[in-house]
Every structure is written in C-alpha cells, then in structure tokens.
Amino acid sequence: WEELEALMRKHRVDWTLFWRQLAHVVECHQEDFRNKRRKREDDEGINNNGRNTTTPIENMQTASNTAPVTTNKHLLMTLIGNEEANPGTSPFYEALPPESYIHWLTWLNDWKNALIDTHGTVTGTKTTTKPVPTTTTSCSASSSSAPMSLDAVSSTATNQQLVVHQMRQSNPKYILREWMLADAYTKAAADGDYDVISELLHLTEHPYDEGTSEQHDLYYRRTPDVSLKKGGVAFMS
Numbered sequence: 001w002e003e004l005e006a007l008m009r010k011h012r013v014d015w016t017l018f019w020r021q022l023a024h025v026v027e028c029h030q031e032d033f034r035n036k037r038r039k040r041e042d043d044e045g046i047n048n049n050g051r052n053t054t055t056p057i058e059n060m061q062t063a064s065n066t067a068p069v070t071t072n073k074h075l076l077m078t079l080i081g082n083e084e085a086n087p088g089t090s091p092f093y094e095a096l097p098p099e100s101y102i103h104w105l106t107w108l109n110d111w112k113n114a115l116i117d118t119h120g121t122v123t124g125t126k127t128t129t130k131p132v133p134t135t136t137t138s139c140s141a142s143s144s145s146a147p148m149s150l151d152a153v154s155s156t157a158t159n160q161q162l163v164v165h166q167m168r169q170s171n172p173k174y175i176l177r178e179w180m181l182a183d184a185y186t187k188a189a190a191d192g193d194y195d196v197i198s199e200l201l202h203l204t205e206h207p208y209d210e211g212t213s214e215q216h217d218l219y220y221r222r223t224p225d226v227s228l229k230k231g232g233v234a235f236m237s
Contacts, residue, residue: 172208173211
C-alpha cells in the first residue's frame, strides 16, 4: 500500500475510478491471475483482439528485460484505459510519463502475485453460498462501452471472479462530486429543473452497481478540467 499510495499521489490518480478500473484489470485478464508464470501473446505486443499494442514501454531500453515489463504491460494498458477515445474515463488526470511505467509495472506485478498467493491459482470453478453477479464486458483498452447491468447471476465462480465481485462491492462506482451537485442545484435554482437532482438521487441508491449506459457515460468519469479551476468546486470534486 505504501508504494501504491505514493504512486497515486505523484501521478494524480482519481481514487474512485482507480479501484474500479483495477477490478476491471482482474476481470479482463483472469488468466494472468491464475498463474504467475503464464506466458501471453501480449508479451510480443499483440493483444487479445490481434491489434498492435506497442507503447512507450517498448522504448525503455534499460528495463526491457525485466519481468514486470514483459509480463504486465497489458495490465497497465487496461488500468490506464484509452483517454483519447474516451476522454475523462482514465483514472489518471495526466498522461503517465514513460519513465514512470516501470514503477507502475513493478507494483502491478507485486500486487498480482500477492492476489494469487491470497486467493490461489485454481483454474476451475468454486461453488459459493452467495450468487456472484456476472457481467459481459468489453476488455479492450479502447472500449467505450459500459459493462452490462448486473442482471445475471451464477452460483459458481472462479476465484478471480470472486475477487472482482468483492472489489466492486468494496469500492463504489459512483460518488457525488461537487461538480455534479453544482450543476444540479444551479439548474434547480435558475430554471426550476429538478431532473438532475432526481438523476443523482437514483445514482446514489445503488452506488456499487454498474448502472445504466447513460449513467456510466455521464457520471463515471474524473472531474472535468474546467471544474478543477473553479473555486469551491475543485476541492470537493
């Protein structure tokens, strides 16, 4: 935690988005969390969709032969997301400088191995006493679609699916930020429009759920840059 907390502070990470995106990393790359030594086609710069995933990581000559770089770059790309295609959805307020990749990759490697040690490397299914929601999620780093609603449940789940479920139940997807509230009470006061207030009320009733596609697009995002420059709004956003 000490290493992660320092990295999050240094690189201006959105707390809420980070933990949900970290769960997304496990969901999208379950095989990586089943075996520490698993080899991936991704290691050669190709992702599961056959697209080239060459990144600044390949330019890190001094670290090109380290284990975190060769095995975890696809995890980092999923964690970062695609800010160009989906502005505001990456947990990082600023693009990571190439020299910082090695630090994040090292942490991801340590965290992944700790998770495997804690939850085991079982590749089969594990029967649970409480149904675990299952989702259909696009795991491409460039995906712009929200996960489907949690309307399907299964009585069996892999250890990795249980981890994802536990992480999402511990970390809300939606929280009220001042930029949302400012928009709501401004419209209510100026125009008598209470629609946004109603939307936010519904949002907070189930903050741990994935929500609708509209809720995902509107509220699952960092504080807009313009709001970060407004006094009284930025600090509470």
